Amino acid sequence: MPKYIPPEQPKVMQVIDIAFIVVAIFVALWLPLKLGLAGVSKAIDKIENPTWESLGQNPTMVGFWEKLGYDPTTAHDIIQNKFHYTWDITTLLVMVVVVVGYFIFLFRASDKEYREVIDEKFGDKK
């Protein structure tokens, strides 16, 4: 296989390439935060006039809460902020398709590029 000579990239295009990557980073990481999509599926199960008993805390637990400076009112939002593990199968399938599809594309496209690398590096050599 003849040696591949890559074209020289103009400086302005190099800057554009860097800008593309930076924008992509911020869109991927910042947009979910901005749209409120990032974060946990938690909710506070509210108890009116909470006491240590109603919050399910035994005397040992109460001792540690008080050492850390909490009373039942201030501890309420920590103790009652719980996960609600529900999910729908469609979302799960979307995630599976996206992740598996990504890896399939990744390995196939990589293999195509890798064969060119090996052909140029080794030619017909063993």
Add this chain to the structure above:
Amino acid sequence: MTDAAITTSPSTVAPGQRVSLLRVLGPAHVWALGVGIVLVGEYTGWNFAVDKGGSLAALIVCWFIGLLYTSVAMIDSEVTSTVAAAGGQYAQAKHIVGPLMAFNVALYLVFAYTMLEVSDAILVGDLIVTVAGTEGLERHAFVVLTIVVLAWLNYRGVLMTLNVNFVITAIAYVAIIILFFSVQPWSQGTVLKLGDLITPENALPYGWIGVLAAFHFGIWFYLGIEGTTQAAEEVRSPARSLPYGTMAGMITLLIGAAMTWYVCASLLPWEYLGFTFFPLFDAARATGSGFLETLLFWGTVLAAVASANGCINDAARAWFSLGRDRYLPTWFSAVHPKYRTPYRSILFLLPIALAFAFIADLNQAITFSILSGLLGYTFMSINIMMFRRKWPLGSIRRGYTHPFHPMPAIALLSICVITYFAVFLGYGSQLIAMTLFYIVVSIWFHFYRYKYVRRGDQFTMPWPKPIGY
């Protein structure tokens, strides 16, 4: 400025001579790099696994994820002791799977480490603000100071950076050991109250689904140990130092994780343990000892600083490698003529880290880091199988050969699949957004950017042609 080369060079450079990274590191530096990055995971982050599944779930995932990382360390030691080049897993992917995979792996590394660095800086800022207790004091100044000073340290040289890391990591680790023995772990009921704090009712508050969900943050116990491989071009004897430093680091972390869980679960109610940003510091507060409180305050700060320090080191080297191979503009591949560091990469990543330190919360930054790490571990499990198939044992010289192949790879892949599901439980949209990002940049690289990359020159190892090609 010139591209880097792999040589053992003096620290001064004659005019016209190629500038290279310096081979100055030993196994202790490798240990310091790995444990330094990860130890902060004992000081914060792992406890969000308690939030997702309860204290017992956190212990279960501590063991299972420990198995995952033992597999990572074994696999990584074999491949890296054979492919000793800056960029670590990036260089592995380039030689074993292909350029697009390598491009993605480098981005996983950059994001995992940059977001971990962000998490560390947020932790330092939040802890100082909490302890100061001053009205109106905000974390931002401390966050900026942490990131900028550490970037400067990295700019000035790798040996000084990792010498600092060795010292502060050792202090932070000793702090955990002192806390552990100070609370008389052999005598439950004296200081520790595990039996009263973990009851049959609250051990697994969400049942087994909570255990699965807890895998997500269980990764934080050890995330980043694979970063030892980033120093491959700066280690005097990669075949010896990298496996030795990585495995010693993993043993250190397994012991540290077990001690951390035991002390924290025995001193803090599980709801609080899952909520706090500083579990070990709060455990020290719960003992009522001023000495332990001060010690664990400094332990937390030093662990976070050591981690951020190592992360800047690793992220910059991954970015540098992308530039050197023309996957990104070659401008990034410059090595500083005096300090011999990838200084442009260090400076380029600095504002990105600062920006996310301002817009993300701690658990969001941690999740970004975990997601990139998880994609990287998925790659590693497949990579080792391809490595053994393309170059079977005996066909090339390996610095280290890991036992029980392919069991570690299968264990790693299985635990990755479970962890994807765990991330989905609560953070699914972030996982999908991040994967879509990697799809977009992969398409950009494969169909556009790759035309600027030389083909055969990417393969630099003195190996025979791989089987099947």
